[in-house]
Amino acid sequence: MKYVSTRGKAPILSFEEAMLTGLARDGGLYVPESVPELSKADIAALAGLPYEEVAFRIMRPFIGDTFTESEFADIIARAYSGFGHAARAPLVQTGANQFLLELFHGPTLAFKDFAMQMIGQMFEAALKRRGDRVTIIGATSGDTGSAAIEAFRGLDAVDVFILFPYGRVSEVQRRQMTTPSEDNVHALALDGDFDDCQARVKDAFNHFDFRDRVRLAGVNSINWARVLAQVVYYFTAATALGAPYRKVSFTVPTGNFGDIFAGYIARRMGLPIDKLVIATNRNDILHRTMETGAYTKAGVDPTISPSMDIQVSSNFERVLFDVYDRDGSAVADQMKMLSDTGSFPISQGALGRLRELFESGRASEDETTATIAAMFRNSGEILCPHTAVGAKVALEKADPSVPMVTLATAHPAKFPDAVEAAMGLRPPLPNRMSDLYERPERVTRVTNDLAAIETLIEEKISA
Numbered sequence: 001m002k003y004v005s006t007r008g009k010a011p012i013l014s015f016e017e018a019m020l021t022g023l024a025r026d027g028g029l030y031v032p033e034s035v036p037e038l039s040k041a042d043i044a045a046l047a048g049l050p051y052e053e054v055a056f057r058i059m060r061p062f063i064g065d066t067f068t069e070s071e072f073a074d075i076i077a078r079a080y081s082g083f084g085h086a087a088r089a090p091l092v093q094t095g096a097n098q099f100l101l102e103l104f105h106g107p108t109l110a111f112k113d114f115a116m117q118m119i120g121q122m123f124e125a126a127l128k129r130r131g132d133r134v135t136i137i138g139a140t141s142g143d144t145g146s147a148a149i150e151a152f153r154g155l156d157a158v159d160v161f162i163l164f165p166y167g168r169v170s171e172v173q174r175r176q177m178t179t180p181s182e183d184n185v186h187a188l189a190l191d192g193d194f195d196d197c198q199a200r201v202k203d204a205f206n207h208f209d210f211r212d213r214v215r216l217a218g219v220n221s222i223n224w225a226r227v228l229a230q231v232v233y234y235f236t237a238a239t240a241l242g243a244p245y246r247k248v249s250f251t252v253p254t255g256n257f258g259d260i261f262a263g264y265i266a267r268r269m270g271l272p273i274d275k276l277v278i279a280t281n282r283n284d285i286l287h288r289t290m291e292t293g294a295y296t297k298a299g300v301d302p303t304i305s306p307s308m309d310i311q312v313s314s315n316f317e318r319v320l321f322d323v324y325d326r327d328g329s330a331v332a333d334q335m336k337m338l339s340d341t342g343s344f345p346i347s348q349g350a351l352g353r354l355r356e357l358f359e360s361g362r363a364s365e366d367e368t369t370a371t372i373a374a375m376f377r378n379s380g381e382i383l384c385p386h387t388a389v390g391a392k393v394a395l396e397k398a399d400p401s402v403p404m405v406t407l408a409t410a411h412p413a414k415f416p417d418a419v420e421a422a423m424g425l426r427p428p429l430p431n432r433m434s435d436l437y438e439r440p441e442r443v444t445r446v447t448n449d450l451a452a453i454e455t456l457i458e459e460k461i462s463a
């Protein structure tokens, strides 16, 4: 399996190279040259298997010869052993044909653990074999960073630097990043918003001299290996609800378009997904794009669902590449227009295809809060605010005859203030992390300046 860049000009890479590289050298994102299709019988055979076994069967065709079968099975076993639920991604029914897919039983209580734990184990195995060492740099609106730090802490071959927007992550998210005491972990609080963090990470990758000197590797959701790990739970959920003999719909609380892009890949692999619904908070660039056909940046407006407070949705480039018939130069032109003018139009043909693939909706702050309260009243389930954005949109889009699964992207205890304000109860942290508030914090404040960030990284890795 080979990987090509969405901008058409970077070298074609193997899975291992694409994983270790992250962002392509032409500024694009790596995607598989083709997507393997499973037969109906292959999909039916997944029903009832342990999560790890499904993960093996879904991901195996994408990894080429990067790992042997037994190495890969061990990687998967290690990645999910720290999860607090035997099903890894359990389904909960909340209404007639309405379900939640609980993706928050990993070590940092958000769905990003599914991908990040896999990446940590895959990096370690690949780097050890190569006798190599890398510097991981990532931007986070809160959950990616804690998941990355948790996945890489204490590994020999990796230093991990996470940029988060100062003052704009929840206390639980911050503490999950600042309390690990391992020397290879570096939490950096940047004076700016998430888009600034993401832009500086991209700038560092595009500064090839620095990139090569510190052997930069990326684990943001632009890393293909992360998308791949997220494809798995669409299969476990849909087969539990009757796929491939029955269609299933999914609503996905979306920011960087990574999780929902994984659903799109699952569908391309043959999973009969009926609707794939984009749910945004009031930072609704994706919903507006679907409605108007123009992808236009606006300022980021902080919300109670901060992990979706994004106006440049990186993984959207991957689906653009497909709806533009894999024309890398067309995508490159649009991305250039976006960075020059803050906007680009989508052609009628491509927009038509996007609308066949996805539906979209949005939830205001009041609607999000009301959904948390209503869900607790009606089903006893406690939603995090991101999940509530999804649940609100899912109700609007649901067709009563098709199961609708909302991805529950984080544990409510990660966002206790918003949940308490909505329903009057403060959700407790699971026992395994109840001392989080007592652990000492370690963080470095940085200005929104590439040179300053690069200097800091070089100082820390040579220390």
Ligand SMILES: *Cc1c(COP(=O)(O)O)cnc(C)c1O
Pocket (backbone or CB within 6 Å): 110, 111, 112, 143, 144, 221, 253, 254, 255, 256, 257, 258, 259, 260, 307, 308, 386, 387, 409, 410
């Ligand atoms: C990251 C995140 C999202 C958005 O996921 P994307 O893959 O970036 O679209 C939604 N909810 C939570 C809790 C998250 O951490």
